[in-house]
Structures are given as C-alpha cells and as structure tokens.
Amino acid sequence: MKKLVILLLTLAAGQQGLAQGHYTGSSFNPNDYFAPHAGLIVPVWYGYANMDYHNAQGKKSDQLINPKPGNPTSLDITQNVKTHSFILMAIYGGKGKVLGANWGMMLIPTLNSPTAGIALDYYSQQTGSGRYHFKNKSIGFGDMYIQPVWLSWQQGNMQYAVNYGVWAPTGRYKPNDLDNGGHGYWSHNIRAALKYKPTPSINMSIAPTLEINHWQKDTDFKEGTHLTVDLGGSYVWNKRGDEVGLFGHYTKQISDDKGAGGGSFVADQMAGIGGFISYWVVPRKVGLMGRITQNFATENRFGGLAMQTGVNFLIPTDKH
Template sequence: MRKNTKYKLITGSVLLLASSCGFATENGGGMYPNGSENYLAAAVPPPGVYLQGFASSYHADELHDNSGNKIPVDFKVDANAFAPRLIWVTPQTVLGGNLVFHAIAPLVNLKVSVNGASQTKSGLGDMLFGTAIAYHASDKLHYVVGVDVNTPTGEYDKNNLANIGRNYWNVEPLIGVSYVQQSGINGDLKVMYDYNWKNKDTNYKSGQELHADYALGWGLGNGWVVGVGGYIYRQTTDDKGPAAPENGNRGQAFAIGPSIKYDNGKGFFVTAKWQKESGVENRAKGSEFKVKLSIPF
C-alpha cells in the first residue's frame, strides 16, 4: 500500500468511532451506531407517542488494516453519546401494519488522540428521520420493515482530527424481528443496508454496508431477561474517490457481550449491554457500554 494511502486509512479510521457511535468517518465506517438495538428491537408498542433514549460510551486504542492486523500507531478514541428518540406509532394501517414515524437527535462528545496530537469535539451529530410499518404476528412474535434517512447536520471540517458529522446523506432500508416472552427464550434481530452519498468536501464516496444488531436471552418471569447481544458488520462495495485506498477499504467487524433487559409490563423498559469488537478490518477495535431506555407518555 502506498504511504499516503496508508496515512489516509489511519486518519480516516481515527474518526472511526462512527463504527460504534455513528458520527464521524469515511474510510471503512458507517453512519449507523452499530449494536445500538437490543431486546425489543422490533416490538413496536400500541399507537401513541413514546420517548426513548440511547446512551453509549465507546473506547478504542487499536486500528486494524485490510488484513486484520494492528496498525503501529499511538491511537485512542473516547466517544460518549446520548441520542433521544421520538416515536409516533399512528393508528393508521398500511399493508396490514401500523404506520410509524421516528426521529433521533444524537448529542456527542468525542476525543481523538493520534501520535501526540489530540482534538475534542462536542455537539449535535447527524440527525435521523425514519418511517416503518409494524406488525404483530402474535403476542410473542413481532416484526417491522422501514427505511431511515441520516442527514448531515453534525459539525464537519475535512481538516479536523475529530468530526461529529459525516457531511453526506445516507439511506438505510431495514427489517427487524423480535420474539418476546416473560419466561423462556427471547430473540431479536435488526438487519440494515446502507447507501451512502458522496462527501462533497472530499469527493469521497463510502461503500455500501450490510449490518445487523442482535440479542438472545432468557426471560426469568419477573420482567428480567439475561443473555448476550452485539452486532455484525460487513462493507459490501468499495469506497470510491481520489483518496480511496487501492484495496477499496472494505471494513468488517463482529461484537458480542452480556446483555440484560428489565420491562415493567406497562410500557417502560430499559436494556443494557457491554460489547467487545473482534474480527476487525479497516476499522478501529474497541469496546462499548450501551443503554436503551423507553418511556411512554
């Protein structure tokens, strides 16, 4: 790999907390905060207005290249985020399911350090707007299909070491399924596919991405579920642009860790998990603690 290409890979990956916090990179990253969903990913509540919150704390101190090897660079990322989410489940039915609208406004604090240089940024990240159709096949089985649009609202400067915005649009079709019961097996899967627009400031176009959040646990019968959760990520097409690496810079990663849920049966629930990344290529490798909270109005 050419020297300047490798440097671009490093600096791009430095901002790669997008792979887990979804707010900053081109090379090998993704706009979606991988692993954010947990239990009840597709179990949409009855018609009404709901407020959710996603909190995360991500730390990484390794960068991995196209072969999965650690890049010898003094590197560290600490990213903390809180993303309030407003959900409107309408009484309107479309194709037999409830029509749903939602919006997310992530608030981000990011610190990046590379070879003695560091930068910290805080503020509003890239906002998300989406719509979906929610189905309830039974009292246990639920699924949802939809599409999200990520907008370039976060602060971005191509000369920054740290950015909390990506500076391009993204469209993300999705499908999710949840199997929920008080006692016994609980399982969730949310699969997404990302189409990325070009960054007009760098003329760089990130490749398309396939990724999924998952959770598998056991209901204890008292509102608690215990198990594991994480995500799977694979970039499916090459990055393009004058600064794109010759290898296409396709990223991949897998994460898993312990996961729990508490549900009071009245619309309030909270999930928490810790996930550690492995099998990483062209991305930062780290670990993350995530909490998801849902409150009915």
C-alpha cells in the first residue's frame, strides 16, 4: 500500500488584508498526489517553522510596506515568527474503481500556534506608526482541509491524477485578532498530477495546483488566486519500501486581491526546495517520516525553514 505523508500546514492560519491563501507548496511528497490503494492511513505529525518577512524586492525586512489608505507608509515590525502545528490526518483508499481510476478521500483537521500568516495579518491592520510586536502564544484549531475527489489512472510507467479539495473555515476568525486560528474564508484547490517511473525504484512527478478563494468573513476582502507548481522525485532503496526523495515548488499570485481590505497590496510569491526520508518500523503498517523545506525567492510574505516529523499508521482493508 502506498504511504501518504503530512500536508504542511505551518502557514495555514488566519490572515486578513495581506493574506497568502491556504495552500503551501511542497506540502506533499512526490508520490502523494496519487490515490492510495484500499485501506485507511492515519498520520500523526508535528511541524515547526521559523519564518521571516520578505518585502516586494525579496529581501528580509523589518519594514512592512503598506500602501492601504489610512495606514502609515510603512511599519517597523518584529518580523521573525516561529510556529508549531499538530496534525491528525485521515486518508482513505477506496476499493474497486471509479471511472477506471483508483480513488480515495482525505480529511485534515489542524491544531496551530500563531503562524506567520496571523502575524502578517496583525501587522497589516495597524493604523499607527511605531514598532509592532507579535507575542501571542495561544494555540487552537485551524481551518480543515477536505479532499472528496481523488482519482488516479495508470498506463504503463505513467500515472495521472485529478484532485479537488476545499479548505473549510473551521478555525476561529475575528478581524484584527491575535487569537485567530483560521483564515475566515473558503478556498478551493484544483490539482492535476503526472508521475513517471523510469525504473521500479524511481518516481518523478509534477503537480500544478490552482487555489481559488472566497470573500473573507466580516471583512471587505477577497484573496487573489494562487497557482503553485510542485515537482520532485524519490528512490525506494529496498523491498520494504523505505524511501528518500527531493521536492520543490513555485507559488505565484496570479490575480489581484479584491475589496477595500487589501486590493492595493502587491502580489506575493515564494519558491522552496526540500527533502524527505521514510522508514518502515513495521513494514506496511507503521512508518516514520522526516521532512525539511527551505523557502527562497519570497516576496511580500513570510518565508523560511520548515521541518516536520511524525508517524504513519496503515490499516489495510484488503490482503494486498
């Protein structure tokens, strides 16, 4: 049975006025855009990230440029934000075929400490000059990801997939509040993926994701659409299925924000590169995973280093 890993959610938390969307690139390992074989997968993960604000020129900065009417030209900020996330996932691989494809579903509730996104929201809403500090240490539920459409077709050494998921605003959201745990709006993720296996042990994949956002609760703001391209490869070095791999992504905002709450802000972008390793403690039943990602080419948002570690539990529903 294929193993699935964490969807990175260390940046998935409440934002307003200067939001960044829900989906973060390099969130999956290269094989994980494709529906698993029949069974239930329960990953339990912890994530840590250390983020700094980068301005529209891509440089680390303690000044948040904010041209919104009524706000100062710039704010001096304490721009380093460390985040913690705890994630319990439920991944189901269905039996049989749907439209000739393997199929599955995914559910991801999240528990977050204040994230870089919340800090950016907080800074962007200030209306007076001076130095602003982000010190909230609370923890609470974030938004939930639900992926009801997950189809994968295989033809020779090629595999194709179509995914549709939605981010539900289950996390607490109140405009300009440090205790926010969610974005306050719905987002749709539409993804296509392609995988090529030149040998039985080597996998290479590419997966573009389009994220379309709704209007934010209790504000006059709608985050622009983002396009993310993920790509990577992995190598399985033994019959147990232990695996090592590299991945990368590029995310670009492709439409303007709307509304008085953020329509004048510069579009954001970010790229990243990272790697992972997985090891089966009990083959095909209990596995350990570690990941690390370094962001670069970051503009008008927070970016930095992210690390995750956790355990995957697999419960097969067939004998294969």
